[in-house]
Amino acid sequence: MKWRKDDLEKYVQAKEYIDTILVPLVPFQLTNDADLGKNAFQQEVITIFANEIEQELSGRVLLIPSYLYLKDGDKAIEVERLNQWISETKNQPFKHSILLTFDSSWKKHEKELVGDLLWIPGVQTGDIHSKEMQEMIRDQVSQLSEIVRSYW
Amino acid sequence: MSEEKKQQVSRRQFLNYTLMGVGGFMAAGLLISPVRMAIDPVLKAAGGGDLANVGLAVDDITSDPQRVDWSVDQVDGWYESQVNRSAWVYKNDSDEVIAFSPVCKHLGCVVSWEGSDQYPNEFFCPCHDGRYYKDGVNVPGTPPLAPLDEYEMEIKDGMLFLGDPKPHREA
Structure with a gap:
């Protein structure tokens, strides 16, 4: 289910079936010109990934709004804030929290996170509409859904 | 005088032409929508319709x-x-x-x-x-x-x- 009125109305009706929350972690910065394009591109791609995974598993997964943070901000603070997000979701019967990111800096803090971190390597740049990219994404999405399912 | 008159358009001819002209426009007006519908599939983009x-x-x-x-x-x-x-x-x-x-x-x-x-x-x-x-x-x-x-x-x-x-x- 996506973060949309229709889906959330459906969610409230079918709560007992939806036990997994999906959060894309999206860094933001406006300092380094050289990385701007790359960062924006990764944001686009992570959104596609999240949407596609949600589509595969929409009956059990709720995709919530992306978690945004400053790229060079203090990770310790971010970890704490992100954990607050996750504990907020525990107000509903969610058993699993999947955090989706391209940012490897989360990897170091994986143990402190309450949710399960899915770090996707690769995808630096490219044409989002190209056939190769779409095939690559489709491929990765089916593997990622597999990982999500292994948590269930 | 009377010969000159004959070469000019007679009342009957004049009425005929006008009626044919107006009638033609009316017929064209009536025909245009069915014709547009008949050739509509040709004007649509190629491909199996919505398939x-x-x-x-x-x-x-x-x-x-x-x-x-x-x-x-x-x-x-x-x-x-x-x-x-x-x-x-x-x-x-x-x-x-x-x-x-x-x-x-x-x-x-x-x-x-x-x-x-x-x-x-x-x-x-x-x-x-x-x-x-x-x-x-x-x-x-x-x-x-x-x-x-x-x-x-x-x-x-x-x-x-x-x-x-x-x-x-x-x-």
């Missing part, structure tokens, strides 16, 4: 369901976007091509053919273990309450064209 070529030849369809993916343009309120669609396609015992929508009728996950080793020869939904027989009918006692949707289908030049999902023929 999309999914890039699968009918000869390549076997009795084992295979997944096909394609994309269609969709205008959705603010956005015109490409939407990815998938189907499970196979030939049934009477050699008919069947194309099921992979969207589970329970809560909309994507089902796969033999998605679980425990249930061979069935469609399986990974979210809540929903199951469907090969003919798309839901296995009683599993979460889904309706059979899988079937795609509108057309076969042209040996290629498979699929449209929108419609309720299962037995539903």
Whole structure:
């Protein structure tokens, strides 16, 4: 289910079936010109990934709004804030929290996170509409859904 | 004087011409909409109407369901976007091509053919273990309450064209 009125109305009706929350972690910065394009591109791609995974598993997964943070901000603070997000979701019967990111800096803090971190390597740049990219994404999405399912 | 008069347009001729002219316009006016409708299919963009070529030849369809993916343009309120669609396609015992929508009728996950080793020869939904027989009918006692949707289908030049999902023929 996506973060949309229709889906959330459906969610409230079918709560007992939806036990997994999906959060894309999206860094933001406006300092380094050289990385701007790359960062924006990764944001686009992570959104596609999240949407596609949600589509595969929409009956059990709720995709919530992306978690945004400053790229060079203090990770310790971010970890704490992100954990607050996750504990907020525990107000509903969610058993699993999947955090989706391209940012490897989360990897170091994986143990402190309450949710399960899915770090996707690769995808630096490219044409989002190209056939190769779409095939690559489709491929990765089916593997990622597999990982999500292994948590269930 | 009278000869000169004869060369000029007589009253009768004048009336004839005018009536023919006006009548012609009226007839054209009446005809234009049926003609436009008659040639409308020619003016429409090529392709199987709303059905999309999914890039699968009918000869390549076997009795084992295979997944096909394609994309269609969709205008959705603010956005015109490409939407990815998938189907499970196979030939049934009477050699008919069947194309099921992979969207589970329970809560909309994507089902796969033999998605679980425990249930061979069935469609399986990974979210809540929903199951469907090969003919798309839901296995009683599993979460889904309706059979899988079937795609509108057309076969042209040996290629498979699929449209929108419609309720299962037995539903």
